Amino acid sequence: MPDTATLLSIFSLPPDERRAVYEQAQANAMEAAHQAAIAHKERNKPDPREQDYLAYRSMGYVCALVVRTMRPCPASIECTRDGAGARFWLSNSKARIQPESDGEFLLVAIPKWLAQRVGLTGTTPELSSEREWTPEQRETWEALKHARNRINTKIYFANRRAPRRQSNFTRNDVA
Secondary structure (H helix, E strand, O other), X not given: OOOOOOOXXXXXXXXXXXXXXXXXXXXHHHHHHHHHHHHHHHHOOOOOOHHHHHHHHHHOEEEEEEEEOOOOXXXXXXXXXXXXXXXXXXXXXXXXXXXXXXXXXXXXEEEHHHHHHHOOOOOOOOOOOOOOOOHHHHHHHHHHHHHHHHHHHHHHOOOOOOOOOOOOXXXXXXX
């Protein structure tokens, strides 16, 4: 089949080749529309954890990103802020591990007072250079940093509604 970019007109093709070009263009257009519909559905899908964010807000929780040390401890999670340095323990009764957590990187919702005491508020630090990190681990850390910011934003704005507009007239004032 000749390249349609070099032809002066699609009508200079024989009918069978013209039909093949039209069918290929139609198939490409249908595939593009299908991909656009899938992307639109994914973008507008409601968050199934919307009620969780509302509960976290009412309990005063914030989301933090920590590195889990591999020592097993049944009652708490031993963590560091950036993979090295001071270790601290998060109680299993206080920490809500988020499903986005990946391996040794934990995304946890904890009370704000605990996050302030441990020093987990503010910006998330870079991974420590005292330990060797693979490029995949660094990519995961960056992705979880964005997820942490997104979750904290959702917690902060949970159940925030626009203030009701009040008119100057009430129902009783109208004659």
